[in-house]
Amino acid sequence: MKIKTKVSLASVLFGLFFAGPVISGRASTAQSTYTSQIEFLFLLVVLVSILIASIVFGLLIYIIIRFREGNTNTVRKPIQNGMRLEIGWIIFATIIVVSLFAASLPATSSYFTERDDYDEEIRVVAYQYNFTFTKENGNTTTGFVEIEVNRVYMLNITSIDVIHSFYVHELSIKLDMVPGRYNIVYLQVLVPGTYEVHCAEYCGFGHYIMEARIIVK
Amino acid sequence: MSSHSSIIKDGQFKLFPLFVGIPFAIIVFIVLKILLGSFGFIPELVFLSILSFTIYLSTYDKIDYIRLIGTTNHAEIGILYILLAIVSVFIGGTLAIIMRTELAFPGATLVDSELYSVIFTAHGTIMIFMVIFPLGAGFGNYLVPRLIGAPDMYWPRWNNAALWLLIPSGVLIFTAQSSVGWTLYTPLSAELWGVGVDMWIIGVLLAGVSSLVSAINFIMTVATMRKPGLTWGKLDLFSWSIVATSIIQLCATPLITTGLALLLSDRILDTAFFSAVGFGVGSFLWQHVFWSYSHPAVYIMILPAMGLTSLMVSKFSRNEIFGYELMVISMMAIVFLGFLVWGHHQYTLYGAATDAFTTTLFSLLTSLIAVPSGVKTFNWLFTMWGGNVKLEIPIVFPFGFIIGFVIGGITGVWLNIVPVDIIVHDTAFVVGHFHMIILGGALTALIGAFYNYFPEITGKMYNRPLAWVHCIMWIIGFLITFNSMMIAGLHGMPRRYFDYSTFGNVDVLAFWNFLATVGAYLMFLSGVIFVINMIYSLSKGPEAGDDPFNLSLDEVPTV
Numbered sequence A: 001m002k003i004k005t006k007v008s009l010a011s012v013l014f015g016l017f018f019a020g021p022v023i024s025g026r027a028s029t030a031q032s033t034y035t036s037q038i039e040f041l042f043l044l045v046v047l048v049s050i051l052i053a054s055i056v057f058g059l060l061i062y063i064i065i066r067f068r069e070g071n072t073n074t075v076r077k078p079i080q081n082g083m084r085l086e087i088g089w090i091i092f093a094t095i096i097v098v099s100l101f102a103a104s105l106p107a108t109s110s111y112f113t114e115r116d117d118y119d120e121e122i123r124v125v126a127y128q129y130n131f132t133f134t135k136e137n138g139n140t141t142t143g144f145v146e147i148e149v150n151r152v153y154m155l156n157i158t159s160i161d162v163i164h165s166f167y168v169h170e171l172s173i174k175l176d177m178v179p180g181r182y183n184i185v186y187l188q189v190l191v192p193g194t195y196e197v198h199c200a201e202y203c204g205f206g207h208y209i210m211e212a213r214i215i216v217k
Numbered sequence B: 001m002s003s004h005s006s007i008i009k010d011g012q013f014k015l016f017p018l019f020v021g022i023p024f025a026i027i028v029f030i031v032l033k034i035l036l037g038s039f040g041f042i043p044e045l046v047f048l049s050i051l052s053f054t055i056y057l058s059t060y061d062k063i064d065y066i067r068l069i070g071t072t073n074h075a076e077i078g079i080l081y082i083l084l085a086i087v088s089v090f091i092g093g094t095l096a097i098i099m100r101t102e103l104a105f106p107g108a109t110l111v112d113s114e115l116y117s118v119i120f121t122a123h124g125t126i127m128i129f130m131v132i133f134p135l136g137a138g139f140g141n142y143l144v145p146r147l148i149g150a151p152d153m154y155w156p157r158w159n160n161a162a163l164w165l166l167i168p169s170g171v172l173i174f175t176a177q178s179s180v181g182w183t184l185y186t187p188l189s190a191e192l193w194g195v196g197v198d199m200w201i202i203g204v205l206l207a208g209v210s211s212l213v214s215a216i217n218f219i220m221t222v223a224t225m226r227k228p229g230l231t232w233g234k235l236d237l238f239s240w241s242i243v244a245t246s247i248i249q250l251c252a253t254p255l256i257t258t259g260l261a262l263l264l265s266d267r268i269l270d271t272a273f274f275s276a277v278g279f280g281v282g283s284f285l286w287q288h289v290f291w292s293y294s295h296p297a298v299y300i301m302i303l304p305a306m307g308l309t310s311l312m313v314s315k316f317s318r319n320e321i322f323g324y325e326l327m328v329i330s331m332m333a334i335v336f337l338g339f340l341v342w343g344h345h346q347y348t349l350y351g352a353a354t355d356a357f358t359t360t361l362f363s364l365l366t367s368l369i370a371v372p373s374g375v376k377t378f379n380w381l382f383t384m385w386g387g388n389v390k391l392e393i394p395i396v397f398p399f400g401f402i403i404g405f406v407i408g409g410i411t412g413v414w415l416n417i418v419p420v421d422i423i424v425h426d427t428a429f430v431v432g433h434f435h436m437i438i439l440g441g442a443l444t445a446l447i448g449a450f451y452n453y454f455p456e457i458t459g460k461m462y463n464r465p466l467a468w469v470h471c472i473m474w475i476i477g478f479l480i481t482f483n484s485m486m487i488a489g490l491h492g493m494p495r496r497y498f499d500y501s502t503f504g505n506v507d508v509l510a511f512w513n514f515l516a517t518v519g520a521y522l523m524f525l526s527g528v529i530f531v532i533n534m535i536y537s538l539s540k541g542p543e544a545g546d547d548p549f550n551l552s553l554d555e556v557p558t559v
């Protein structure tokens, strides 16, 4: 009874640390096709984390309280033959990490597979400290791009000076922009709005000011 | 204690700290003044504190400084390493406080973006090469020969050289004013104008030499100088952890040494190893070279702390280590796997239609490395099971270590889920993750070890209530700071930004950043309490005696 309350207290404390911000920070309508998959993975890994953290922190608190010096009503008997226990948590830990890995595979492959069914290609070029977008019709804009909702775009991105990174938090994409190399990410936005692009790879003193907008109509 | 006048009376050797300290204080002052020109009082404050510390040292009459420079005694060298780390942690900590103060509110409040870049580069490098590495080497030197029953290290003179190499290295790193971060991603680092990056590279190369020398020394010491009857299977876990660390240093340091030398040649001789831009090969190569050293290097930081935690947990719970063999095996598994996972720093590098296979392979390997870490955690917990746990500071800090290590490890597993990493890579989340492990974990355990050996080193006991205040403030401080940073990262706060006022969700970011700053101040304050406690106890503390923690005396009979 007493142990149970301690354990659940520990888990609640820890859960609040992690679950709250994740839910408040990222849960919203699926803004791009990636968002829902990632939302699911986040939820999964948060739940698993809460489980593990409550086991470990619960055990820690329980053991300290039970085996602290001066606690006279306890039996102090070290565990003999811990082999079974050890094998137990090797298997437990392996199963958890490998199944998390497996769960992430579908979403990973949806980021990494090449597609032919995109509607339009947009070339994005980064330089210190701005982004330019060039559409198929040749229109080039700097610092913003206008796209249509639900259309599939292939963003073909590169840089002309140093490494930058194309980071749109709300659309769940980030891809490094490496000079001399074309990197590809597909984007289909489901909700109209204006989304902020920020540079995520340190690229010089103006790194913090490097931003653009994706205007989805 | 001798009074102020005895500096002159007792001859010139006692002036030695002043000879070193005053120039050092002036150099630091000038550098800080250049760095922080508009921001008045920090340089003066640092100047005064270094000055008063040297005056304090020169009045402390139990130390023969000249002999100490050339010492080959492993315990003394260990203590000098630890002192170096304590001085450096305050330099690095001041830089951290400047950064956190800047970020506490949106907008440019304290420094500008150039200075901010210089500061985060210096902070990162000082904390890694001048704090965490020296603490590992320091406790290794202090303890390993004693634990294995050797009179000294295998090569005592090289040992001394490895220590003093760190001084020019630290001065170079600190005065370089490099601004490209500790990751030095090319082509930026290969092309950035100015001598700063070159100085930085040479400084880190020197630190690499030091680390290589001490690694070989440790391996030779443990391999050949164990007392008769002490087989590998009976070796204590701390010596094992130092062997493991040294293996990593031995195998990984040449990678970064080569890499940095070639990068230097790119900068100075206009070669194009890492600055070639065709298809991005140069920058790809650099990232692979860098991370194939720097991922193993994170285990150089954590393994000694793990070893010390094993010692302290078992000492203060008066119990045998649970699962000794598995502890050693998992340490070696970490060493081995640690070399195979560097690609997890590059999940956002490839993009669609290129390299899904590499990415998933690294992700799978990285998942596996979480297993030995988890195993060790459970074994520490079960070491206490059935023991008689004496709640003294040197075991409460390891509790902090376990907390930091578990949260850091769990968030490491989050980061290893590729789609999740794609969002949080290069945000404050990553910064929170590794600080949770390196500061919340490694540094916390190392501080605990310092409290553990302080009575033995100085013969004096520290002030217990102050130590508790330090411990509690520290643990609460790092939990607040790094959890807040991770949350800010989940809200889209990129790392290495000195201002986030243009973000749409600036109020959310400001809230979490402010909270992180509060925690940082808590930690800094607790560090000041620590120093006050040590300096006070050194002169006024009670005698420690043979058993300062009363571990054997008041043993409670088992019921």
Ligand code: HEM
Pocket: B183, B298, B299, B301, B302, B344, B345, B366, B367, B369, B370, B373, B408, B409, B410, B411, B412, B413, B415, B416, B421, B424, B425, B426, B430, B433, B434, B437, B438, B442
């Ligand atoms: C449970 C085991 C761990 C896992 C699965 C793990 C996973 C990761 C991953 C995937 C990243 C890359 C994040 C990104 O850049 O997007 C990362 C970054 C990092 N980790 Fe860990 N980690 C673990 C333990 C550790 C430990 C023990 C340390 C240090 C003692 C550590 C220190 C770091 C550092 C320093 C970085 C970032 C370096 C930088 O970008 O500047 N990690 N970790």
Ligand SMILES: [Cu+2]
Pocket: A164, A165, A199, A200, A201, A202, A203, A204, A206, A207, A208, A210
């Ligand atoms: Cu940037």
Ligand SMILES: [Cu+2]
Pocket: B294, B295, B298, B341, B342, B344, B345
């Ligand atoms: Cu890593």
